[in-house]
Amino acid sequence: MSKLSLHGLGKTFGRSVAVADVDLALAPGEFVSLLGPSGCGKTTTLRMIAGFMKPTAGRIAMNGGTISDPSDMVPPEKRGMSMIFQSYAIWPNMTVGENVAFGLKLRKLPTAEVKRRLDKILAVVRLDHLVDRYPAELSGGQQQRVALARAIVIEPEVLLLDEPLSNLDASLREEMRSEIRRLHDEFRITTVYVTHDQSEAMVTSDRIVVMNHGRIEQVADPVSLYNRPRTRFVAGFIGRTNFLDGRLQGDTLVFPGFTVPAARVPDAAALPAEVSFSLRPHDVHLHRAPPAGDHAAWRLPGRVVERAFLGEHWDYVVQPDGSSLRLRTTTAPRDVHEAGAPVTIEIDPTRLVAVTGSAE
Amino acid sequence: MKRRFDPLILLWIVLAAALTFLVVNPLLRLIITSLEAADTGAWTLANYVSAYGRPRYLQALYNSLMLGGAVTVLCLVFALPIAWAVSRTDMPGKGAIRLLVLGAFITPPYLGAIGWILLAGPNAGWLNRAWMGLTGATEGLFDIYSFAGLTFIIAIYSFPYLFIFTSSALDVVSSEMEDAANILGAGTIRTMARITLPMVLPAIIGGAIVTFLETIALFGSPALIAIPARFNVVTTQLLQFFSPPVRTEVAAAFAIPLLLITVLLFALQRRLISRKGFVAVTGKGGERRLIELGPWRWVMLGYAFLVLSMSVLLPYAALSQAALSRAWGRGWRLDNLTLHNFSYLLFEHATAGRSVLNSFVYAFSAACLAIFLSLAIAYIVARRLLPFAGVLGFLAMAPFVVPGIVLAIAFYAAYAPPPLALYGTGLILILAFTTRFLPIGFANASAAIRGINPEMEEAVRILGGGRLLAVRRVLAPLMKRSMIGAWLLVFIPATRELSTAMFLYGPNTRTMSVMLMDLSEEGNFENLAALGFMLLAATIVIVGVGSRLVGGDFMMRRDRS
Numbered sequence: 001m002s003k004l005s006l007h008g009l010g011k012t013f014g015r016s017v018a019v020a021d022v023d024l025a026l027a028p029g030e031f032v033s034l035l036g037p038s039g040c041g042k043t044t045t046l047r048m049i050a051g052f053m054k055p056t057a058g059r060i061a062m063n064g065g066t067i068s069d070p071s072d073m074v075p076p077e078k079r080g081m082s083m084i085f086q087s088y089a090i091w092p093n094m095t096v097g098e099n100v101a102f103g104l105k106l107r108k109l110p111t112a113e114v115k116r117r118l119d120k121i122l123a124v125v126r127l128d129h130l131v132d133r134y135p136a137e138l139s140g141g142q143q144q145r146v147a148l149a150r151a152i153v154i155e156p157e158v159l160l161l162d163e164p165l166s167n168l169d170a171s172l173r174e175e176m177r178s179e180i181r182r183l184h185d186e187f188r189i190t191t192v193y194v195t196h197d198q199s200e201a202m203v204t205s206d207r208i209v210v211m212n213h214g215r216i217e218q219v220a221d222p223v224s225l226y227n228r229p230r231t232r233f234v235a236g237f238i239g240r241t242n243f244l245d246g247r248l249q250g251d252t253l254v255f256p257g258f259t260v261p262a263a264r265v266p267d268a269a270a271l272p273a274e275v276s277f278s279l280r281p282h283d284v285h286l287h288r289a290p291p292a293g294d295h296a297a298w299r300l301p302g303r304v305v306e307r308a309f310l311g312e313h314w315d316y317v318v319q320p321d322g323s324s325l326r327l328r329t330t331t332a333p334r335d336v337h338e339a340g341a342p343v344t345i346e347i348d349p350t351r352l353v354a355v356t357g358s359a360e
Numbered sequence: 361m362k363r364r365f366d367p368l369i370l371l372w373i374v375l376a377a378a379l380t381f382l383v384v385n386p387l388l389r390l391i392i393t394s395l396e397a398a399d400t401g402a403w404t405l406a407n408y409v410s411a412y413g414r415p416r417y418l419q420a421l422y423n424s425l426m427l428g429g430a431v432t433v434l435c436l437v438f439a440l441p442i443a444w445a446v447s448r449t450d451m452p453g454k455g456a457i458r459l460l461v462l463g464a465f466i467t468p469p470y471l472g473a474i475g476w477i478l479l480a481g482p483n484a485g486w487l488n489r490a491w492m493g494l495t496g497a498t499e500g501l502f503d504i505y506s507f508a509g510l511t512f513i514i515a516i517y518s519f520p521y522l523f524i525f526t527s528s529a530l531d532v533v534s535s536e537m538e539d540a541a542n543i544l545g546a547g548t549i550r551t552m553a554r555i556t557l558p559m560v561l562p563a564i565i566g567g568a569i570v571t572f573l574e575t576i577a578l579f580g581s582p583a584l585i586a587i588p589a590r591f592n593v594v595t596t597q598l599l600q601f602f603s604p605p606v607r608t609e610v611a612a613a614f615a616i617p618l619l620l621i622t623v624l625l626f627a628l629q630r631r632l633i634s635r636k637g638f639v640a641v642t643g644k645g646g647e648r649r650l651i652e653l654g655p656w657r658w659v660m661l662g663y664a665f666l667v668l669s670m671s672v673l674l675p676y677a678a679l680s681q682a683a684l685s686r687a688w689g690r691g692w693r694l695d696n697l698t699l700h701n702f703s704y705l706l707f708e709h710a711t712a713g714r715s716v717l718n719s720f721v722y723a724f725s726a727a728c729l730a731i732f733l734s735l736a737i738a739y740i741v742a743r744r745l746l747p748f749a750g751v752l753g754f755l756a757m758a759p760f761v762v763p764g765i766v767l768a769i770a771f772y773a774a775y776a777p778p779p780l781a782l783y784g785t786g787l788i789l790i791l792a793f794t795t796r797f798l799p800i801g802f803a804n805a806s807a808a809i810r811g812i813n814p815e816m817e818e819a820v821r822i823l824g825g826g827r828l829l830a831v832r833r834v835l836a837p838l839m840k841r842s843m844i845g846a847w848l849l850v851f852i853p854a855t856r857e858l859s860t861a862m863f864l865y866g867p868n869t870r871t872m873s874v875m876l877m878d879l880s881e882e883g884n885f886e887n888l889a890a891l892g893f894m895l896l897a898a899t900i901v902i903v904g905v906g907s908r909l910v911g912g913d914f915m916m917r918r919d920r921s
């Protein structure tokens with residue numbers, strides 16, 4: 001049975017739709033991220049799960065029992081969840097120890113047990129030496145750890161996080177996202193993590209839910225999400241990519257300016273007539289002269305339009321001859337091509353991924 | 361899932377009932393009373409005819425408007441140069457000047473008026489005696505019992521409003537904006553006229569409107585000055601409608617225009633301040649440099665000191681001299697010194713001691729009640745907990761546009777008659793004070809709650825605590841300081857409130873302010889001064905304690921005006 005499930009969940013504010021038709025089920029101990037651009041409904045979804053907002057459609061269930069539907073909901077304090085807020089919401093009038101022990105005391109645990117669990121969690125987040133400090137005397141990263149400890153120490157049914165790292169600087173952010181994953185590996189708490197930063201979602205999550213305009217675009221583990229995006233939005237949102245829009249005519253694919261056999265494209269039989277593909281930049285290869293060998297790959301004469309050296313790699317934009325298509329590619333630092341130079345563009349058709357959805 | 365009952369609904373009902381009782385019903389009664397024949401209860405416009413039918417009554421309205429205009433002009437003359445000097449120049453002694461402005465701000469205007477009667481009474485006043493002694497003239501120079509005298513006395517205690525409005529606006533005009541004009545070739549004067557002034561103009565106009573409205577609603581100083589000088593303003597005229605035989609219905613009709621003027625002008629002020637021009641002023645100021653005045657800084661200091669000695673130093677000196685004298689006319693002499701006035705008032709006088717106690721008890725109760733209501737309403741409004749919360753917020757702010765004297769008449773009309781028959785009880789005073797100062801409490805409570813991230817409470821709830829626990833353990837501790845400040849901001853004016861008390865007190869519920877008026881009719885200035893002295897001393901102690909608790913300038917922050 002799933003720990004937490006959303007069924008056709010929706011929320012509208014007046015006439016504007018914030019969230020619509022969200023279906024999702026989390027297995028016990030699973031770590032799932034909600035990822036999407038600003039305003040796509042991530043916070044709204046999370047707050048409905050937490051019980052701060054009533055859905056206007058669908059329902060939410062935990063351990064099989066409904067906890068929210070449009071007519072009623074279990075209040076947040078009765079859900080046994082915990083949450084880490086974007087502002088951390090550390091209470092400034094309480095010390096670190098009092099903040100972290102708050103949820104334990106609410107549960108009326110014996111004093112010795114409170115102390116034991118407090119000491120343990122503070123050691124885990126490396127705050128044991130700061131237990132009597134007030135929040136104003138802590139750094140941003142330390143405050144973040146207090147928020148983590150306070151949420152985890154009660155061993156909640158579900159842990160919710162709303163962009164918990166967005167107030168930290170870049171290096172601290174990297175450290176904390178590993179910390180969050182480490183704590184998850186240790187405690188195995190079912191977690192919903194909201195972020196608009198794809199690398200955060202990739203590093204921490206078992207599965208990622210990509211949202212756009214209040215709807216789910218795709219749910220998948222990080223590797224499939226990157227390698228097999230289902231929609232144009234997902235392909236563009238997760239990593240960089242090229243889009244090739246063409247038409248299927250018999251067993252050839254017609255792109256602006258060139259035509260190639262469709263045979264080796266994955267699932268070629270199931271392609272629609274008007275088709276778009278996503279192709280990652282590192283799947284486009286450049287050669288000074290047409291290489292010998294595997295003729296299954298597409299080889300197109302073209303030239304370099306733009307280039308930029310970024311130290312760790314080159315970024316090139318190339319254009320097949322006679323085509324308006326601009327392809328972005330990434331190569332090793334030693335692969336040098338002058339701007340304007342002729343190149344052979346090599347594309348492995350098995351790397352193409354057909355995507356749905358129109359260009360925005 | 362079974363349906364849960366939300367206890368907040370109950371709170372909503374309680375608050376709605378409280379506001380209906382305190383705000384809606386009295387104002388409705390006021391309007392209805394003005395439209396009813398006193399004996400038959402039939403609808404009529406006769407009350408308006410009685411209220412405005414006589415030239416004498418119209419003259420009172422005219423006098424009020426003239427007085428409001430004259431006071432506002434004089435306040436501009438006092439406040440603008442001082443505010444500019446304190447905020448933008450290198451004038452020395454700014455700390456002392458600010459402190460004296462605070463002194464003027466917390467002085468009840470009627471007390472200042474009594475001080476000035478001692479200073480500039482037609483023949484016996486100290487300044488007149490000094491003038492006659494110096495020049496050998498047979499008549500004094502000043503007559504405080506005149507329209508000019510009244511204007512002056514009100515202005516020296518009203519200009520702090522304008523000072524606060526203007527200096528807070530000037531405080532956020534950055535030097536960079538002025539520099540920008542300088543670089544383009546404008547001199548100091550031109551920069552001031554073309555850049556600085558237009559930027560702070562909305563604040564100045566806003567302050568001027570407040571000054572005007574405060575003036576026309578003022579009761580104490582006109583009662584002390586205008587009545588002996590034999591002219592009437594709206595507020596003193598209203599008192600006459602209230603002297604036996606009491607004609608509530610005519611008073612109500614006469615008060616309606618005062619209410620309308622106030623509502624309209626406040627609406628105008630709101631529009632002015634929300635206009636685009638003001639946005640720059642409320643923004644964060646850039647780097648600021650002080651304008652160097654050279655020798656002129658001493659002239660500015662002299663001017664500020666002159667104004668403030670008129671509003672604080674001279675009247676305080678006159679009052680304390682009288683309070684400590686057997687007969688004030690004999691001056692500072694050892695054999696004239698006594699503490700008898702104080703002991704007489706507190707222990708021998710029939711009602712004075714009681715009035716001191718009353719004032720503090722009523723003010724204390726009203727402050728507690730107002731803050732409790734304000735917090736509850738502000739919480740519901742800020743967290744949008746229930747539908748129509750905004751209506752509660754609107755009602756809580758509504759008394760802001762009701763002059764104290766109009767509120768008193770409204771309360772009289774609503775609760776003096778049976779079945780409640782509250783007239784003459786302490787309760788009606790407490791409730792009227794609560795209503796009068798509710799907007800101060802509400803504005804402060806809303807600001808404080810808006811300053812606290814709702815996630816602070818949500819964190820409590822998601823960890824398993826109810827809403828009440830969140831309020832008790834997190835919200836209350838975080839708001840404590842600002843709420844002590846707000847409590848004081850209600851308590852201090854409530855200890856001295858006169859215009860509301862004047863129409864609602866009974867034989868046993870006199871407040872200090874009412875007592876002062878009674879004593880002034882007896883002409884016993886030594887006792888009068890002693891009572892005023894006690895009120896002032898208490899105020900100064902409370903303001904001092906308040907500054908300790910909640911930070912230096914809590915009385916004079918602009919955000920609550």
Ligand SMILES: Nc1ncnc2c1ncn2[C@@H]1O[C@H](COP(=O)(O)OP(=O)(O)OP(=O)(O)O)[C@@H](O)[C@H]1O
Nearest residue numbers: 013016017018037038039040041042043044045196
């Ligand atoms: N209380 C509200 N009233 C009206 N509209 C709202 C409210 N809360 C959110 N919205 C709207 O719902 C949509 C989704 O908002 P939400 O806060 O869930 O976005 P988000 O994905 O969390 O974005 P961000 O990454 O910027 O935090 C937005 O268009 C927002 O304007």
Ligand SMILES: [Mg+2]
Nearest residue numbers: 042043044162
């Ligand atoms: Mg959000």
